[in-house]
Amino acid sequence: MDTTKKTIIVFSGDLDKLIAAFIIANGAAAMDDEVTMFFTFWGLTALRRPGGKSLLQKAFATMLPRGPERAGLSHLNFGGAGPRLMKRVMRQQNVTSLHELIDTAREQGVKFVACTMSMDVMGFSKDELIDGVEFAGVATYLGEADEANVNLFI
Amino acid sequence: MDTTKKTIIVFSGDLDKLIAAFIIANGAAAMDDEVTMFFTFWGLTALRRPGGKSLLQKAFATMLPRGPERAGLSHLNFGGAGPRLMKRVMRQQNVTSLHELIDTAREQGVKFVACTMSMDVMGFSKDELIDGVEFAGVATYLGEADEANVNLFI
Amino acid sequence: MDTTKKTIIVFSGDLDKLIAAFIIANGAAAMDDEVTMFFTFWGLTALRRPGGKSLLQKAFATMLPRGPERAGLSHLNFGGAGPRLMKRVMRQQNVTSLHELIDTAREQGVKFVACTMSMDVMGFSKDELIDGVEFAGVATYLGEADEANVNLFI
Numbered sequence: 001m002d003t004t005k006k007t008i009i010v011f012s013g014d015l016d017k018l019i020a021a022f023i024i025a026n027g028a029a030a031m032d033d034e035v036t037m038f039f040t041f042w043g044l045t046a047l048r049r050p051g052g053k054s055l056l057q058k059a060f061a062t063m064l065p066r067g068p069e070r071a072g073l074s075h076l077n078f079g080g081a082g083p084r085l086m087k088r089v090m091r092q093q094n095v096t097s098l099h100e101l102i103d104t105a106r107e108q109g110v111k112f113v114a115c116t117m118s119m120d121v122m123g124f125s126k127d128e129l130i131d132g133v134e135f136a137g138v139a140t141y142l143g144e145a146d147e148a149n150v151n152l153f154i
Numbered sequence: 155m156d157t158t159k160k161t162i163i164v165f166s167g168d169l170d171k172l173i174a175a176f177i178i179a180n181g182a183a184a185m186d187d188e189v190t191m192f193f194t195f196w197g198l199t200a201l202r203r204p205g206g207k208s209l210l211q212k213a214f215a216t217m218l219p220r221g222p223e224r225a226g227l228s229h230l231n232f233g234g235a236g237p238r239l240m241k242r243v244m245r246q247q248n249v250t251s252l253h254e255l256i257d258t259a260r261e262q263g264v265k266f267v268a269c270t271m272s273m274d275v276m277g278f279s280k281d282e283l284i285d286g287v288e289f290a291g292v293a294t295y296l297g298e299a300d301e302a303n304v305n306l307f308i
Numbered sequence: 309m310d311t312t313k314k315t316i317i318v319f320s321g322d323l324d325k326l327i328a329a330f331i332i333a334n335g336a337a338a339m340d341d342e343v344t345m346f347f348t349f350w351g352l353t354a355l356r357r358p359g360g361k362s363l364l365q366k367a368f369a370t371m372l373p374r375g376p377e378r379a380g381l382s383h384l385n386f387g388g389a390g391p392r393l394m395k396r397v398m399r400q401q402n403v404t405s406l407h408e409l410i411d412t413a414r415e416q417g418v419k420f421v422a423c424t425m426s427m428d429v430m431g432f433s434k435d436e437l438i439d440g441v442e443f444a445g446v447a448t449y450l451g452e453a454d455e456a457n458v459n460l461f462i
Contacts, residue, residue: 138178271403
């Protein structure tokens with residue numbers, strides 16, 4: 001068993017949960033751990049390109065936030081006022097934004113895996129997601145989790 | 155330590171989270187892992203019989219979905235429109251429904267444990283749940299988690 | 309690897325999830341496991357003093373529940389009616405309240421760690437939290453998780 005590997009299933013698309021997931025991932029990567037993040041369901045929204053296709057076929061895709069800048073909060077969202085407030089406080093406190101956290105994760109070699117079954121259900125195609133994402137299913141997740149000593153579902 | 159055992163605490167009764175939980179459980183069982191799912195709080199709703207008692211004494215029980223066909227989404231629920239849309243897309247994409255996922259889990263020998271304390275709080279009696287469910291508390295969960303190498307809370 | 313250590317990241321401030329987290333923590337502590345709970349984001353509300361400061365500078369802090377007696381539910385909250393109902397049922401069923409669960413956890417030596425970055429974002433100062441809480445960041449969490457055999461995110 002390899003004590004230097006971590007996996008995180010990123011199920012939620014909420015800004016606060018995404019921030020928590022990336023802070024843990026980046027912290028582990030900074031300690032030279034190998035980290036794999038599996039993005040499923042709403043978590044896939046964190047990997048969407050800001051631009052992307054102008055017309056989406058699938059209803060879910062159109063209703064979901066386009067990239068990390070549009071994520072809502074799991075609590076006290078207030079139609080977007082909560083996320084704006086949280087982002088402002090984070091800037092004031094010099095806490096890095098979700099966008100920067102994602103960039104740092106990629107620079108540190110955190111592996112991003114998008115769940116292909118979830119992509120089908122949510123109506124996301126591969127070219128709608130940012131570069132450097134791998135595509136796989138639950139068997140890949142389980143293989144990696146078996147090698148890791150910390151496995152979280154967020 | 156047994157690397158072929160997994161436990162999942164199923165706390166949520168949301169359709170999307172239940173689907174995620176059962177896909178992970180079934181994937182692990184298909185790889186010959188021993189899998190135990192502990193259903194607590196809202197997760198217990200996944201184990202309710204579709205029929206059941208005509209009159210429920212407890213208020214929570216009456217307000218909660220009766221079995222997996224009635225589960226809502228954790229996000230974009232839209233008073234039930236979200237789950238209907240997700241189910242239709244899943245059918246189109248040949249993704250198995252929650253009901254089928256539960257059947258597959260039972261066929262593959264995934265162990266279902268209902269948290270007895272949660273049953274008291276939520277007002278569920280044993281005969282309201284589907285057959286083949288075991289009843290236990292947190293000590294049983296911890297005993298199994300100590301033998302597992304992946305333990306998730308969903 | 310120490311099989312007698314558990315960590316729980318308490319991200320949620322929902323009454324039901326807090327109850328679940330403390331029941332698992334107390335169960336493990338009763339089995340002589342070493343347990344560390346990391347309180348981040350909304351989970352910090354469980355550690356707030358009931359009294360505290362009369363005037364809060366930060367908007368999040370004012371909108372958040374002041375201590376465990378004010379937590380809402382993750383589901384069927386009904387503007388506070390859900391938590392009241394759950395608490396009444398718990399009393400009837402002799403299930404200990406969140407307040408008692410927290411006391412038991414402290415008596416059993418469960419370690420409480422407040423995430424300092426989350427405190428900055430949520431606008432909590434150290435003297436607003438109950439006594440006996442340690443303050444640390446993600447590196448401390450990862451160090452403890454590496455020594456534990458069960459690590460949950462709730």
